[in-house]
Amino acid sequence: MxxxxxxxxxxxxxxxxxxxxxxxxxxxxxxxxxxxxxxxxFNGPIWNFLTLEVELENxxxxxxxxxxxxxxxxxxxxxxxxxxxxxxxxxxxxxxALEDRGNVKDFTCVYHAWRHSLEGDxxxxxxxxxxxxxxxxxxxxxxxxxxxxKMRVEVHExxxxxxxxxxxxxxxxxxxxxxxxxxxxxxxxxxPVILGNYIQVLPNNWKLYVENTKDSYxxxxxxxxxxxxxxxxxxxxxxxxxxxxxxxxxxxxxxxPAEENGKDTYKQQKIRSDSDLSLSDMTLLENFREFGDxxxxxxxxxxPNFVLQQIQNSIAVRTILPNGxxxxxxxxxxxxxxxxxxxxRKIRLKQSNLIGPGGYVSMEDGCIGxxxxxxxxxxxxDSAVLAMGGYDIKTxxxxxxxxxxxxxxxxxxxxxxx
Amino acid sequence: xxxxxxLRDLTSLIAMVxxxxxxxxxxxxxxxxxxxxxxxxxxKIISADNYARNMEAGLMWMDSKAMLRDRILSLLxxxxxxxxxxxHILGQPFIxxxxxxxxESETSFMVARITREGPTDLFATGRYxxxxxxxxxxxxxxxxxxxxxxxxxxxxxxxxx
Numbered sequence: 001m002x003x004x005x006x007x008x009x010x011x012x013x014x015x016x017x018x019x020x021x022x023x024x025x026x027x028x029x030x031x032x033x034x035x036x037x038x039x040x041x042f043n044g045p046i047w048n049f050l051t052l053e054v055e056l057e058n059x060x061x062x063x064x065x066x067x068x069x070x071x072x073x074x075x076x077x078x079x080x081x082x083x084x085x086x087x088x089x090x091x092x093x094x095x096x097a098l099e100d101r102g103n104v105k106d107f108t109c110v111y112h113a114w115r116h117s118l119e120g121d122x123x124x125x126x127x128x129x130x131x132x133x134x135x136x137x138x139x140x141x142x143x144x145x146x147x148x149x150k151m152r153v154e155v156h157e158x159x160x161x162x163x164x165x166x167x168x169x170x171x172x173x174x175x176x177x178x179x180x181x182x183x184x185x186x187x188x189x190x191x192p193v194i195l196g197n198y199i200q201v202l203p204n205n206w207k208l209y210v211e212n213t214k215d216s217y218x219x220x221x222x223x224x225x226x227x228x229x230x231x232x233x234x235x236x237x238x239x240x241x242x243x244x245x246x247x248x249x250x251x252x253x254x255x256x257p258a259e260e261n262g263k264d265t266y267k268q269q270k271i272r273s274d275s276d277l278s279l280s281d282m283t284l285l286e287n288f289r290e291f292g293d294x295x296x297x298x299x300x301x302x303x304p305n306f307v308l309q310q311i312q313n314s315i316a317v318r319t320i321l322p323n324g325x326x327x328x329x330x331x332x333x334x335x336x337x338x339x340x341x342x343x344x345r346k347i348r349l350k351q352s353n354l355i356g357p358g359g360y361v362s363m364e365d366g367c368i369g370x371x372x373x374x375x376x377x378x379x380x381x382d383s384a385v386l387a388m389g390g391y392d393i394k395t396x397x398x399x400x401x402x403x404x405x406x407x408x409x410x411x412x413x414x415x416x417x418x
Numbered sequence: 419x420x421x422x423x424x425l426r427d428l429t430s431l432i433a434m435v436x437x438x439x440x441x442x443x444x445x446x447x448x449x450x451x452x453x454x455x456x457x458x459x460x461x462k463i464i465s466a467d468n469y470a471r472n473m474e475a476g477l478m479w480m481d482s483k484a485m486l487r488d489r490i491l492s493l494l495x496x497x498x499x500x501x502x503x504x505x506h507i508l509g510q511p512f513i514x515x516x517x518x519x520x521x522e523s524e525t526s527f528m529v530a531r532i533t534r535e536g537p538t539d540l541f542a543t544g545r546y547x548x549x550x551x552x553x554x555x556x557x558x559x560x561x562x563x564x565x566x567x568x569x570x571x572x573x574x575x576x577x578x579x
Contacts, residue, residue: 100467194473195473195474195475196464196468196473196474196475196476197465197467197468197473197569198465198468198477198569198570198571199569199570199571200570200571200572200573200574201570201571201572201573202573203572203573222498224496224497224498225492225496225497228496277491277492277495277496279484279488279491280484280485280487280488280491281482281484281485281487281488283482283485284485284488334475336474345474348475349474349475349476349479350479350481352475352476352479353478353479353480353485353489356477357477357571357573357574357575358463358477358478358571358574358575358576360492360496360497363497363499363574363575363576364497364498364499364574366499366573366574367498367499367500367573367574370573371500
């Protein structure tokens with residue numbers, strides 16, 4: 001390789017000085033960007049969503065999850081506290097947990113039976129003293145200096161978050177008051193029941209799905225089902241909240257009968273969404289008043305990769321996990337509540353047809369990122385343009401804006417230095 | 419008629435019905451898919467893990483023939499995805515119980531997906547857990563639980579399995 005080839009392979013500069021009006025396609029394609037993300041994001045001063053606390057009710061309960069691409073075990077420890085640590089033996093690096101969930105006394109590695117406590121401490125070494133005074137661990141070996149990396153763990157409304165950076169700010173400060181309150185609105189004061197778990201494997205970089213969740217502009221254009229049945233039109237009352245540093249957002253809408261005069265807007269724009277499609281079984285759209293407000297839809301994200309979704313009475317949490325540069329895992333957890341009446345539960349189950357890998361208003365998101373990946377293969381140095389709603393990252397009372405996507409990139413750039 | 423003869427007849431009836439079922443989805447007119455069900459049917463797609471843990475939700479959860487019709491209508495008229503087709507390969511139905519004119523059966527399946535003119539990819543494997551009602555020379559599905567062996571779904575799940 002000659003010098004000029006080396007230069008052309010070096011990571012290019014971000015094309016825009018203003019933060020996020022232009023997003024270069026190489027940021028979705030380059031392995032060296034994924035390396036930076038591993039170091040500065042997933043191992044850096046951010047909070048990663050791990051699991052719902054309801055999965056860890058008893059001492060010894062554990063779930064195996066991922067933080068970025070790193071396998072992690074989350075446990076309820078001996079003292080009743082939550083712990084999270086790498087799913088990696090202190091000795092030679094094998095996975096410790098080989099099931100996704102369960103209840104255990106400790107984690108004993110299958111390879112050489114090195115034993116780790118529920119808190120992630122190395123507490124036992126097989127044949128530590130050898131046999132008949134022969135073999136055994138080296139003199140002076142200090143078990144307390146060996147062990148999988150531990151995370152800080154904090155909980156908000158039953159959502160368990162973890163960080164590999166011990167100096168990360170408190171979860172409450174990280175979320176900020178408005179986002180924390182909007183999580184409380186959905187989950188506060190009641191005990192969730194997990195109704196289903198799925199992993200959707202998407203053929204695109206994880207950040208393309210993050211952009212999609214923050215993109216209130218696309219919702220009623222790409223997802224025709226929504227608009228056809230008037231679940232969500234941009235002409236509905238609603239808005240978008242972007243956190244101060246940009247990384248979190250909440251997009252919301254509510255039915256506003258006074259807005260009915262806006263119903264011709266879609267016809268005027270010649271958008272595919274306007275049709276005369278009608279359902280035979282309207283029970284799909286039955287709902288019940290759950291939140292003490294008129295908000296029928298709230299999509300909330302926490303930087304960098306957590307989503308809490310309320311679409312009518314369909315509640316789900318999603319985690320967006322990288323899987324190399326060109327693939328990702330979208331982890332869905334469908335949620336109900338212990339207090340649900342049978343009728344309310346049935347409404348949630350029926351509405352679950354709207355969401356998930358086969359959801360009427362979500363299936364398009366499964367393929368759109370792949371279309372972008374394939375469309376941009378030959379254009380690493382070109383950029384996506386984010387000019388809807390201007391160039392700022394401000395909260396607004398309309399949703400025809402890309403402010404939340406710009407917000408994500410603004411915080412992403414601040415955290416990664418890209 | 420001996421029990422064995424009766425079971426053999428029912429097995430071949432269910433195999434015939436299921437042969438038409440996959441033809442309808444893979445090669446026929448999928449508008450006709452709901453016609454394999456009774457009016458107050460139940461159809462759900464769930465993973466084996468979620469099924470074993472008695473999870474209630476499904477990737478599809480429909481409790482009427484009208485909802486099945488809506489699924490097809492939405493797929494053909496509203497939803498956006500890259501053109502694709504399925505190829506179902508079914509095992510022999512295993513009839514697990516017979517009660518009057520109703521029976522329960524399980525059938526293994528493999529489904530390949532072909533997107534546009536792209537390669538044939540293995541999309542799903544699993545089993546149908548069914549309850550059928552025998553009506554004359556035909557049988558209609560009362561309940562079909564599609565239990566997917568894996569909880570991983572590639573890209574999206576559009577058409578029914």
